[in-house]
Amino acid sequence: GDSVTQMEGPVTLSEEAFLTINCTYTATGYPSLFWYVQYPGEGLQLLLKATKADDKGSNKGFEATYRKETTSFHLEKGSVQVSDSAVYFCALSDRATNKLIFGTGTLLAVQP
Amino acid sequence: EAQVTQNPRYLITVTGKKLTVTCSQNMNHEYMSWYRQDPGLGLRQIYYSMNVEVTDKGDVPEGYKVSRKEKRNFPLILESPSPNQTSLYFCASSHPSRGGLEQFFGPGTRLTVL
Numbered sequence: 041g042d043s044v045t046q047m048e049g050p051v052t053l054s055e056e057a058f059l060t061i062n063c064t065y066t067a068t069g070y071p072s073l074f075w076y077v078q079y080p081g082e083g084l085q086l087l088l089k090a091t092k093a094d095d096k097g098s099n100k101g102f103e104a105t106y107r108k109e110t111t112s113f114h115l116e117k118g119s120v121q122v123s124d125s126a127v128y129f130c131a132l133s134d135r136a137t138n139k140l141i142f143g144t145g146t147l148l149a150v151q152p
Numbered sequence: 153e154a155q156v157t158q159n160p161r162y163l164i165t166v167t168g169k170k171l172t173v174t175c176s177q178n179m180n181h182e183y184m185s186w187y188r189q190d191p192g193l194g195l196r197q198i199y200y201s202m203n204v205e206v207t208d209k210g211d212v213p214e215g216y217k218v219s220r221k222e223k224r225n226f227p228l229i230l231e232s233p234s235p236n237q238t239s240l241y242f243c244a245s246s247h248p249s250r251g252g253l254e255q256f257f258g259p260g261t262r263l264t265v266l
Contacts, residue, residue: 044194074254076257082260083242083257083258083260084195084242084244084257086254137200138183138185138200138246138255139197139200140185140197140244140255142196144192145194
Protein backbone atom coordinates (compact mmCIF):
# COMPACT_ATOMS: atom_id res chain seq x y z
CA GLY A 41 0.00 0.00 0.00
CA ASP A 42 0.89 3.66 -0.09
CA SER A 43 3.40 4.87 2.47
CA VAL A 44 5.53 7.84 3.51
CA THR A 45 9.01 7.69 5.01
CA GLN A 46 10.60 10.71 6.61
CA MET A 47 13.83 11.23 8.44
CA GLU A 48 13.83 10.52 12.11
CA GLY A 49 14.38 13.25 14.59
CA PRO A 50 14.91 15.07 16.65
CA VAL A 51 16.70 17.60 14.49
CA THR A 52 18.45 20.28 16.52
CA LEU A 53 19.67 23.42 14.77
CA SER A 54 20.92 26.84 15.70
CA GLU A 55 18.95 29.89 14.65
CA GLU A 56 19.60 30.91 11.01
CA ALA A 57 20.86 27.45 10.05
CA PHE A 58 19.70 25.68 6.87
CA LEU A 59 17.03 23.03 7.30
CA THR A 60 16.35 19.91 5.27
CA ILE A 61 13.88 17.23 6.32
CA ASN A 62 13.83 14.31 3.92
CA CYS A 63 10.60 12.68 2.81
CA THR A 64 10.10 9.88 0.30
CA TYR A 65 6.89 8.16 -0.66
CA THR A 66 5.53 5.01 -2.24
CA ALA A 67 2.24 5.28 -4.06
CA THR A 68 0.29 3.95 -6.97
CA GLY A 69 -0.95 6.67 -9.25
CA TYR A 70 -0.26 10.35 -8.68
CA PRO A 71 -0.90 11.45 -5.13
CA SER A 72 -0.93 14.99 -3.80
CA LEU A 73 1.85 15.69 -1.31
CA PHE A 74 1.74 17.79 1.82
CA TRP A 75 3.80 19.06 4.71
CA TYR A 76 1.89 19.66 7.92
CA VAL A 77 3.29 21.33 11.04
CA GLN A 78 2.26 20.70 14.63
CA TYR A 79 3.24 23.32 17.17
CA PRO A 80 3.35 22.25 20.83
CA GLY A 81 -0.12 21.56 22.22
CA GLU A 82 -1.87 22.30 18.94
CA GLY A 83 -3.44 20.46 16.05
CA LEU A 84 -1.90 20.06 12.62
CA GLN A 85 -1.74 22.96 10.19
CA LEU A 86 -1.04 22.72 6.50
CA LEU A 87 2.38 24.20 5.77
CA LEU A 88 2.56 23.62 2.02
CA LYS A 89 1.38 21.27 -0.68
CA ALA A 90 2.04 20.12 -4.26
CA THR A 91 -0.46 18.37 -6.46
CA LYS A 92 1.61 17.22 -9.43
CA ALA A 93 5.14 16.39 -10.47
CA ASP A 94 7.62 19.30 -10.47
CA ASP A 95 5.25 21.53 -8.50
CA LYS A 96 6.95 23.53 -5.79
CA GLY A 97 5.02 24.32 -2.65
CA SER A 98 6.14 27.23 -0.50
CA ASN A 99 5.00 29.05 2.62
CA LYS A 100 6.64 31.01 5.46
CA GLY A 101 10.08 30.52 3.89
CA PHE A 102 9.67 26.75 3.63
CA GLU A 103 9.80 25.00 0.25
CA ALA A 104 9.36 21.49 -1.11
CA THR A 105 9.38 20.20 -4.69
CA TYR A 106 7.38 17.19 -5.89
CA ARG A 107 10.01 14.93 -7.49
CA LYS A 108 8.35 12.03 -9.25
CA GLU A 109 11.62 10.53 -10.50
CA THR A 110 12.98 10.16 -6.97
CA THR A 111 9.55 9.89 -5.26
CA SER A 112 10.61 12.61 -2.85
CA PHE A 113 9.21 15.77 -1.29
CA HIS A 114 11.99 17.14 0.90
CA LEU A 115 11.27 20.16 3.10
CA GLU A 116 13.81 23.00 3.12
CA LYS A 117 14.22 26.39 4.73
CA GLY A 118 17.19 28.66 4.29
CA SER A 119 17.27 30.21 7.75
CA VAL A 120 15.31 28.72 10.63
CA GLN A 121 14.00 30.64 13.61
CA VAL A 122 13.26 29.58 17.16
CA SER A 123 9.55 29.92 16.32
CA ASP A 124 9.92 27.12 13.73
CA SER A 125 10.39 24.58 16.52
CA ALA A 126 7.63 22.04 15.98
CA VAL A 127 6.89 18.56 14.66
CA TYR A 128 6.76 18.33 10.85
CA PHE A 129 4.75 15.65 9.06
CA CYS A 130 5.05 14.66 5.44
CA ALA A 131 1.87 13.19 3.99
CA LEU A 132 0.29 12.02 0.77
CA SER A 133 -3.35 12.05 -0.16
CA ASP A 134 -5.10 9.06 -1.64
CA ARG A 135 -7.15 10.57 -4.46
CA ALA A 136 -9.93 8.01 -4.26
CA THR A 137 -10.66 8.27 -0.53
CA ASN A 138 -9.09 11.62 0.41
CA LYS A 139 -7.26 9.78 3.19
CA LEU A 140 -4.01 11.33 4.34
CA ILE A 141 -1.15 8.89 4.85
CA PHE A 142 1.42 10.37 7.20
CA GLY A 143 5.06 9.84 7.91
CA THR A 144 6.06 9.40 11.53
CA GLY A 145 6.91 13.07 12.03
CA THR A 146 10.19 14.89 12.64
CA LEU A 147 10.72 17.01 15.71
CA LEU A 148 12.66 20.18 14.96
CA ALA A 149 14.23 22.11 17.83
CA VAL A 150 15.82 25.46 16.99
CA GLN A 151 18.12 26.97 19.59
CA PRO A 152 18.86 30.70 19.87
CA GLU B 153 -13.85 31.85 11.99
CA ALA B 154 -13.50 28.64 10.01
CA GLN B 155 -12.61 25.86 12.39
CA VAL B 156 -12.91 22.29 13.55
CA THR B 157 -13.73 21.90 17.22
CA GLN B 158 -13.35 18.84 19.41
CA ASN B 159 -14.57 18.09 22.91
CA PRO B 160 -13.32 17.24 25.36
CA ARG B 161 -9.69 18.28 24.91
CA TYR B 162 -8.52 15.99 27.70
CA LEU B 163 -10.17 12.89 29.10
CA ILE B 164 -9.10 10.29 31.63
CA THR B 165 -11.40 7.31 31.93
CA VAL B 166 -11.42 3.67 32.97
CA THR B 167 -11.57 0.49 30.96
CA GLY B 168 -15.04 -0.35 29.68
CA LYS B 169 -16.75 2.98 30.34
CA LYS B 170 -18.36 4.16 27.11
CA LEU B 171 -17.33 7.58 25.89
CA THR B 172 -17.94 9.92 22.97
CA VAL B 173 -15.58 12.51 21.54
CA THR B 174 -17.43 15.16 19.59
CA CYS B 175 -16.21 16.86 16.42
CA SER B 176 -17.87 19.76 14.68
CA GLN B 177 -16.90 21.88 11.66
CA ASN B 178 -18.40 25.13 10.40
CA MET B 179 -17.04 25.08 6.85
CA ASN B 180 -19.81 23.02 5.22
CA HIS B 181 -17.30 20.30 4.36
CA GLU B 182 -18.64 17.00 3.10
CA TYR B 183 -15.56 15.00 4.09
CA MET B 184 -14.66 14.33 7.72
CA SER B 185 -12.20 11.94 9.29
CA TRP B 186 -10.74 10.75 12.58
CA TYR B 187 -7.05 10.04 13.16
CA ARG B 188 -5.07 8.84 16.12
CA GLN B 189 -1.51 9.94 16.78
CA ASP B 190 0.92 7.66 18.57
CA PRO B 191 4.67 8.11 19.14
CA GLY B 192 6.73 6.62 16.35
CA LEU B 193 3.65 5.85 14.25
CA GLY B 194 2.55 9.25 13.03
CA LEU B 195 -1.17 9.68 12.42
CA ARG B 196 -3.37 6.81 11.35
CA GLN B 197 -6.90 7.06 10.06
CA ILE B 198 -9.65 5.45 12.14
CA TYR B 199 -12.82 6.23 10.19
CA TYR B 200 -13.89 8.66 7.54
CA SER B 201 -17.11 10.00 6.08
CA MET B 202 -17.64 11.22 2.54
CA ASN B 203 -21.03 12.74 3.37
CA VAL B 204 -24.05 12.50 5.64
CA GLU B 205 -24.90 8.86 6.40
CA VAL B 206 -21.81 7.67 4.47
CA THR B 207 -18.99 6.33 6.64
CA ASP B 208 -16.18 3.85 6.08
CA LYS B 209 -13.32 2.24 7.93
CA GLY B 210 -9.83 3.60 7.85
CA ASP B 211 -6.69 1.74 8.79
CA VAL B 212 -7.33 1.19 12.51
CA PRO B 213 -11.13 1.01 13.08
CA GLU B 214 -11.23 -1.76 15.71
CA GLY B 215 -12.85 -0.63 18.95
CA TYR B 216 -14.35 2.53 17.47
CA LYS B 217 -17.67 3.61 16.02
CA VAL B 218 -18.75 6.76 14.25
CA SER B 219 -21.94 8.32 12.98
CA ARG B 220 -22.70 11.10 10.52
CA LYS B 221 -26.28 12.22 10.98
CA GLU B 222 -25.57 15.84 10.16
CA LYS B 223 -23.04 17.43 7.89
CA ARG B 224 -21.27 19.43 10.58
CA ASN B 225 -20.85 16.72 13.24
CA PHE B 226 -18.84 13.50 13.27
CA PRO B 227 -18.62 11.98 16.77
CA LEU B 228 -16.19 9.21 17.65
CA ILE B 229 -17.59 6.57 19.99
CA LEU B 230 -15.62 4.13 22.11
CA GLU B 231 -18.16 1.58 23.35
CA SER B 232 -15.74 -0.21 25.69
CA PRO B 233 -12.43 1.64 25.87
CA SER B 234 -9.24 -0.27 26.57
CA PRO B 235 -5.77 0.96 27.58
CA ASN B 236 -4.44 0.47 24.03
CA GLN B 237 -6.79 3.25 22.94
CA THR B 238 -4.85 5.74 25.01
CA SER B 239 -3.78 8.21 22.36
CA LEU B 240 -4.09 11.69 20.90
CA TYR B 241 -7.10 11.93 18.59
CA PHE B 242 -7.64 14.41 15.78
CA CYS B 243 -10.72 15.17 13.74
CA ALA B 244 -10.29 16.66 10.27
CA SER B 245 -12.51 17.93 7.48
CA SER B 246 -12.14 19.00 3.88
CA HIS B 247 -13.91 19.91 0.70
CA PRO B 248 -14.85 16.83 -1.30
CA SER B 249 -12.45 17.61 -4.15
CA ARG B 250 -10.59 14.37 -4.59
CA GLY B 251 -7.41 14.52 -2.57
CA GLY B 252 -5.94 17.80 -3.71
CA LEU B 253 -7.06 20.21 -1.05
CA GLU B 254 -6.13 20.92 2.49
CA GLN B 255 -7.61 19.02 5.40
CA PHE B 256 -8.41 21.17 8.43
CA PHE B 257 -7.62 19.64 11.78
CA GLY B 258 -9.15 20.13 15.18
CA PRO B 259 -6.99 20.86 18.25
CA GLY B 260 -6.89 17.25 19.39
CA THR B 261 -8.29 15.19 22.26
CA ARG B 262 -5.84 13.51 24.59
CA LEU B 263 -7.44 10.33 25.90
CA THR B 264 -6.08 8.19 28.72
CA VAL B 265 -7.73 4.85 29.48
CA LEU B 266 -6.73 3.34 32.82
